[in-house]
Amino acid sequence: MLDMANAEIGVIGGSGFYSFLDDVTEIQVDTPYGPPSDSLFLGEIAGRRVAFLPRHGRGHHLPPHRINYRANLWALRSVGARQVLGPCAVGGLRPEYGPGTLLVPDQLVDRTKSRAGTYFDGLPLPDGTAPNVVHVSLADPYCPTGRAAALKAARGQDWEAVDGGTLVVIEGPRFSTRAESVWHQAQGWSVVGMTGHPEAALARELELCYTSLTLVTDLDAGAETGEGVSHDEVLRVFAANVDRLRGVLFDAVAALPSTGERDCLCVNALGGMDPGIVLP
Numbered sequence: 047m048l049d050m051a052n053a054e055i056g057v058i059g060g061s062g063f064y065s066f067l068d069d070v071t072e073i074q075v076d077t078p079y080g081p082p083s084d085s086l087f088l089g090e091i092a093g094r095r096v097a098f099l100p101r102h103g104r105g106h107h108l109p110p111h112r113i114n115y116r117a118n119l120w121a122l123r124s125v126g127a128r129q130v131l132g133p134c135a136v137g138g139l140r141p142e143y144g145p146g147t148l149l150v151p152d153q154l155v156d157r158t159k160s161r162a163g164t165y166f167d168g169l170p171l172p173d174g175t176a177p178n179v180v181h182v183s184l185a186d187p188y189c190p191t192g193r194a195a196a197l198k199a200a201r202g203q204d205w206e207a208v209d210g211g212t213l214v215v216i217e218g219p220r221f222s223t224r225a226e227s228v229w230h231q232a233q234g235w236s237v238v239g240m241t242g243h244p245e246a247a248l249a250r251e252l253e254l255c256y257t258s259l260t261l262v263t264d265l266d267a268g269a270e271t272g273e274g275v276s277h278d279e280v281l282r283v284f285a286a287n288v289d290r291l292r293g294v295l296f297d298a299v300a301a302l303p304s305t306g307e308r309d310c311l312c313v314n315a316l317g318g319m320d321p322g323i324v325l326p
């Protein structure tokens with residue numbers, strides 16, 4: 047008998063990804079960092095227990111800079127998840143990355159400003175423990191196993207995903223100015239979003255595997271000649287692609303290794319260092 051409050055894989059994405067699953071169990075999880083964006087919704091895909099967490103809360107009420115990223119990753123780990131898939135909507139920074147492009151990034155640039163981006167901030171937790179000073183490597187911010195699973199799953203859905211590229215994460219909630227967008231492109235970066243950081247960094251600090259799947263919903267302001275990005279257009283393109291993105295996610299879930307079989311760099315991200323706090 048499976049423990050219904052347990053999951054081995056986490057998916058940070060909205061209700062479009064789990065609402066039609068049979069037997070979804072909703073559980074509320076609290077964390078030392080406060081509550082996550084919403085309840086966790088636990089279900090089963092291809093025999094794997096998966097916890098879904100709506101990143102912006104159900105009803106999409108949390109803007110990117112107000113999301114409690116630390117609580118979200120902590121909550122997923124606390125129910126047993128050790129591998130996390132993080133689909134998100136992005137703007138394309140190259141003309142060839144138009145709406146409907148799926149890109150699985152291999153690099154990340156943080157241009158956010160106001161977010162709690164580490165568990166190792168020196169501040170004690172409510173239980174009295176305090177984190178040590180820990181510096182994890184984020185040279186390769188994404189799990190290579192998870193990336194391979196995502197790319198293969200996309201191919202299986204006849205959706206040739208772009209293998210690699212740099213996701214630049216901006217603070218938002220506004221979109222980029224034309225000058226910012228042109229600058230991002232000139233750096234050679236691929237797509238721009240608002241939620242990819244600190245998700246990947248926090249996952250690494252918790253020794254979770256994290257894979258980003260970015261769906262291009264628009265060309266960023268400097269990559270096209272029109273009026274720039276509108277929120278309605280983003281929502282329209284996302285809705286048009288949510289079914290096949292769900293298919294990719296589910297196939298990727300099925301292809302991920304079991305928790306005990308992980309052999310990637312993520313598993314030992316702390317390198318045996320004492321974090322000072324007890325990971326859930």
Ligand SMILES: [Zn+2]
Nearest residue numbers: 189255310312
């Ligand atoms: Zn990994």
